[in-house]
Amino acid sequence: MTPKPPAKNPQQLLEQMLLIRAYEEAIVNGSAAGRMPGTCTSVGQEAAAVGVVNALAPEDLILTNHRSAGHLLARGADPGRLLAEVMGRRDGYCKGKSGSLHISAKELGVVLTSTIVGAELSMAPGVALAQSMLGRPGIVVCFFGDGAACEGSFHESLNLAALWNLPILYVCENNHWQAFVHRREAMSREHVADWAASYGIPARTVDGNDVFAVLEAAQAAAAQVRESQRPYLLETLTYRTRGHLEPDDQGYVDKAELAAWLARDPIATGRDRLIADGQLSPAQAATMADKVASHIAVAQAFAEASPFPAADELTRDVYA
Amino acid sequence: MPTLTIYDAVGAALTEEMRRDHSVIAFGEGIATKRHELVDEFGALRIRNTPLAEGIIAGTAVGAAAMGLRPVVDLLFAPFLCYAMDELVNSAGKLRYLSGGQFTFPLVTLAMTGAGWGVGAQHNHNVEAWFVHSPGLKVVMPSTPADTKALLKTAIRDDNPVLFFLDIGLLYQPGEVPAGEHLLALGQAAIVREGRDVTLVSYGKTVHHCQQAAEQLAGQGIAAEVIDLRSLKPLDEATILGSVKKTGRLVVVHEANRLCGVGAEIAALVAEQAFADLKAPIVRLGGPDAPAAASYPLEQASVPSAEAIADAARRLCST
Ligand SMILES: Cc1ncc(C[n+]2csc(CCOP(=O)(O)OP(=O)(O)O)c2C)c(N)n1
Numbered sequence: 001m002t003p004k005p006p007a008k009n010p011q012q013l014l015e016q017m018l019l020i021r022a023y024e025e026a027i028v029n030g031s032a033a034g035r036m037p038g039t040c041t042s043v044g045q046e047a048a049a050v051g052v053v054n055a056l057a058p059e060d061l062i063l064t065n066h067r068s069a070g071h072l073l074a075r076g077a078d079p080g081r082l083l084a085e086v087m088g089r090r091d092g093y094c095k096g097k098s099g100s101l102h103i104s105a106k107e108l109g110v111v112l113t114s115t116i117v118g119a120e121l122s123m124a125p126g127v128a129l130a131q132s133m134l135g136r137p138g139i140v141v142c143f144f145g146d147g148a149a150c151e152g153s154f155h156e157s158l159n160l161a162a163l164w165n166l167p168i169l170y171v172c173e174n175n176h177w178q179a180f181v182h183r184r185e186a187m188s189r190e191h192v193a194d195w196a197a198s199y200g201i202p203a204r205t206v207d208g209n210d211v212f213a214v215l216e217a218a219q220a221a222a223a224q225v226r227e228s229q230r231p232y233l234l235e236t237l238t239y240r241t242r243g244h245l246e247p248d249d250q251g252y253v254d255k256a257e258l259a260a261w262l263a264r265d266p267i268a269t270g271r272d273r274l275i276a277d278g279q280l281s282p283a284q285a286a287t288m289a290d291k292v293a294s295h296i297a298v299a300q301a302f303a304e305a306s307p308f309p310a311a312d313e314l315t316r317d318v319y320a
Numbered sequence: 321m322p323t324l325t326i327y328d329a330v331g332a333a334l335t336e337e338m339r340r341d342h343s344v345i346a347f348g349e350g351i352a353t354k355r356h357e358l359v360d361e362f363g364a365l366r367i368r369n370t371p372l373a374e375g376i377i378a379g380t381a382v383g384a385a386a387m388g389l390r391p392v393v394d395l396l397f398a399p400f401l402c403y404a405m406d407e408l409v410n411s412a413g414k415l416r417y418l419s420g421g422q423f424t425f426p427l428v429t430l431a432m433t434g435a436g437w438g439v440g441a442q443h444n445h446n447v448e449a450w451f452v453h454s455p456g457l458k459v460v461m462p463s464t465p466a467d468t469k470a471l472l473k474t475a476i477r478d479d480n481p482v483l484f485f486l487d488i489g490l491l492y493q494p495g496e497v498p499a500g501e502h503l504l505a506l507g508q509a510a511i512v513r514e515g516r517d518v519t520l521v522s523y524g525k526t527v528h529h530c531q532q533a534a535e536q537l538a539g540q541g542i543a544a545e546v547i548d549l550r551s552l553k554p555l556d557e558a559t560i561l562g563s564v565k566k567t568g569r570l571v572v573v574h575e576a577n578r579l580c581g582v583g584a585e586i587a588a589l590v591a592e593q594a595f596a597d598l599k600a601p602i603v604r605l606g607g608p609d610a611p612a613a614a615s616y617p618l619e620q621a622s623v624p625s626a627e628a629i630a631d632a633a634r635r636l637c638s639t
Pocket of ligand 1: 040066067115116117118144145146147148149173175177178179240
């Protein structure tokens, strides 16, 4: 399996967002029913993932974190193997040893998923160093949250990437939450992009709920990284509309703030815009939703049929 | 045979491996300054100075290793590994397993450790057992220039993350190093002196203290066998057990504090697997559970001496 090539039309962007939503809803429902472990979903942030990943070339590499389903699915990951991984099954991308939190898929160029907040930032310079020293063409995209941006590794990473001219596209998904802490309680600035300037790194903040705006900004950013072989920071402003880790009653969330963001749901607004522009009919939208639902049903059946790993896997893959 | 110090042996191993394999690179806080001959030969891209930021140095090594380079990073003094702990323990040691074996992490971390320079506890702390206790890592601590060169070359070729500790007190003591290519497998201890009455197991500078103790004991009719572990993980259990089965007595010696140190593991190993062969209780000698003092006599007092080792061995042999 190879990375998915970028979407050819806006309808495909919408379909990818729908697939991510349906995949994560399957996990939410499965975990509520006790059939699956809880996960960190990216519900509400689909546009940020789909917009950025579709700006990449197949040879580009991705580092991500605990909220990775959107990045993986947009990159072309098989939802059946992803669900199998979440459920700890043998056919998961990591043989069931990662669970939902650290799924990587080398064949898709999704490398080094870390759930230590900020560790993806610490590893990104090395991945980019290998790309440039081994003469490989791909740039490196590192997804992280606003919480990770408050870790020292963010600042160390940007400093080194700027010093060493590393081709890294840093993508901060600023979803307003750092587990159970609102970003305004934890950040000295309103925007993570502000911090890039102190390292001489160009940066831009974009509406992370508008998939078309994200795509355009990410295409420009990726082109600049490719051309300059220097880092760039793109901040996608979005909102985590479900809890931190399922199940989460979100009792701590400001209701008005949540409602305002729910009204700007990236999937609904993306679909309405395509319909308004005459690029999609309501009937086509319904067909698309059905197709995605059956894709997820097949994936779920595959994951549930996959056996658990044998006990002797316990000590395999510790050492090379 | 040429004579080199451990410091030079590191340089020689780096030079040979960088010549042999273009994917070997090295970076750290001043490595390009202190080993400028490497920059002259291999260029400023393969030998780099870094910011004083151990976390990003180690993390960069992890990312580079995963994607096909073989980085060697110099993190200077062992206590600074605390800043790199996450990257070494949670990333380098775990991501191969968590990814179901998709990635390998061939990286070497150099760090100086131990008493000898009177630099105090924030520069002198024997932390090797922390890494032995962490899955996915290997840990090496040689006691001679020859072993340093041979083991570092092997560590660079190993596909796993290796913590490579250099004993500060031994760093500039010269020793003979075989000319030409010489490699040593990780996990192979050396019997540096044969004996039948008591086994002295150690690593790093206390290997030399054990040898001095064995010399003293020989004058008193006690034949001590001295084992230099060289690598702590993997641990050469067979050599330890074989020796204790022969001698029936064991003194484990290291400079790191005794509590939960590597010696505890060796004592447990022998108690579990060679209890019936023991003629006397196992003795562990180690440093106190205290930060290292800067004052030279205090620093020296924290390291098991040849006299203390010989005393312990004599007591065992008289029971
Ligand atoms: C080093 C570390 N500290 C704390 C945690 C617990 N934790 C997991 S996710 C998370 C929030 C991360 O926030 P952010 O980086 O903004 O990403 P988001 O979850 O919002 O996508 C926290 C605190 C962790 N996994 N790692």
